[in-house]
Amino acid sequence: MNAEESRPKICVLVVDDEPLARSNLTVLLRLDPEIGTVRECGSGAEALAEIRNSKPDLLFLDVQMPECDGFDVLEMLGGDLPPAVIFVTAYDQYALRAFEVGALDYLLKPFDNVRFERALSRAKERIAKRRSSPPTTEWLAVKSVGQVAFLKISEIDWIEASDYYSCLHLGTKTHLLRRSLSELDQELDQTLFCRVHRSTIVKLDRVRGLKLNESGEYEILLDNGTQLRLSRRYRKQLQSRLRVHGSDGP
Incomplete structure (x- = not known):
């Protein structure tokens, strides 16, 4: 043969x-x-x-x-x-x-x-x-204003749920994707992204710290100044991904 x-x-x-x-x-x-x-x-x-x-x-x-x-x-x-x-x-x-x-x-x-x-x-x-040489997924196809654009996954800062859609945040720009947050949570590389709230996913290398707010809940600080709520449900998962240890951790 x-x-x-x-x-x-x-x-x-x-x-x-x-x-x-x-x-x-x-x-x-x-x-x-x-x-x-x-x-x-x-x-x-x-x-x-x-x-x-x-x-x-x-x-x-x-x-x-x-x-x-x-x-x-x-x-x-x-x-x-x-x-x-x-x-x-x-x-x-x-x-x-x-x-x-x-x-x-x-x-x-x-x-x-x-x-x-x-x-x-x-x-x-x-x-x-x-x-x-099988590739890893490096982009998402997003339709907006009558056209379809490919967005590099590596450039995404964070993603939030928007009804049955997902809103992708890349720097100062946002793009609406016709996919649910749960679908994206299953597809995205779990070593790069983490679900931090029922309505939020963050790219781990954008996280610069955690801040305790007045209500006793932690907020996630991103390197661009964005602050996102950290749900108790996903706290341990984020802690593990960021390798946060010690009694002062969330």
């Missing part, structure tokens, strides 16, 4: 609300011996569930779909994005946005076999690289 035969097959998901468009891509994909499972979804909402369940290596994603478009899908996936994402659409005005949110390629319908093979080749290269 040669190296190519021993590599795991590539799992692909094709998302488009037009059955013929999905079928055309599926036919082309199944001609490639490196492609394994090819699944199809006809809506963004269906795609979200399928991506989280099957975790495809490669995603072909239509932009314009009813109720939940391609950019909505990427935002709601957060850190669950497949290694390679290729947008497929009949509209060229979305190309810049596609690359801004991390798409690997942008196939403009109608495309020929040569153009498709070029995009697929790039995807296979990226997937091979990811498999040899």
Whole structure:
């Protein structure tokens, strides 16, 4: 068995609300011996569930779909994005946005076999690289004012709950993410972030001290001057993460 035969097959998901468009891509994909499972979804909402369940290596994603478009899908996936994402659409005005949110390629319908093979080749290269060196999640996709932006997780100072959303604080800027605080608490690196209140998560390297307020409760002091309430429920967890010891600790 040669190296190519021993590599795991590539799992692909094709998302488009037009059955013929999905079928055309599926036919082309199944001609490639490196492609394994090819699944199809006809809506963004269906795609979200399928991506989280099957975790495809490669995603072909239509932009314009009813109720939940391609950019909505990427935002709601957060850190669950497949290694390679290729947008497929009949509209060229979305190309810049596609690359801004991390798409690997942008196939403009109608495309020929040569153009498709070029995009697929790039995807296979990226997937091979990811498999040899799996990355950690380094960003979050956030939709605001009609666009999607990637925010570096390393630049987040703290996060607060905002109803069913989460508000990310990065310096003087804030971004509203369509994810619950509980979801983020499960996904974020626990060596870097800590839940300190039912409505608050902090980045540990931003913590500069603890202050006892007038009511006898501790507040967390961040390096940018922000003060956050420390809940009794999460006190020991923060103490452990910060390696705070001694009778004077919280």
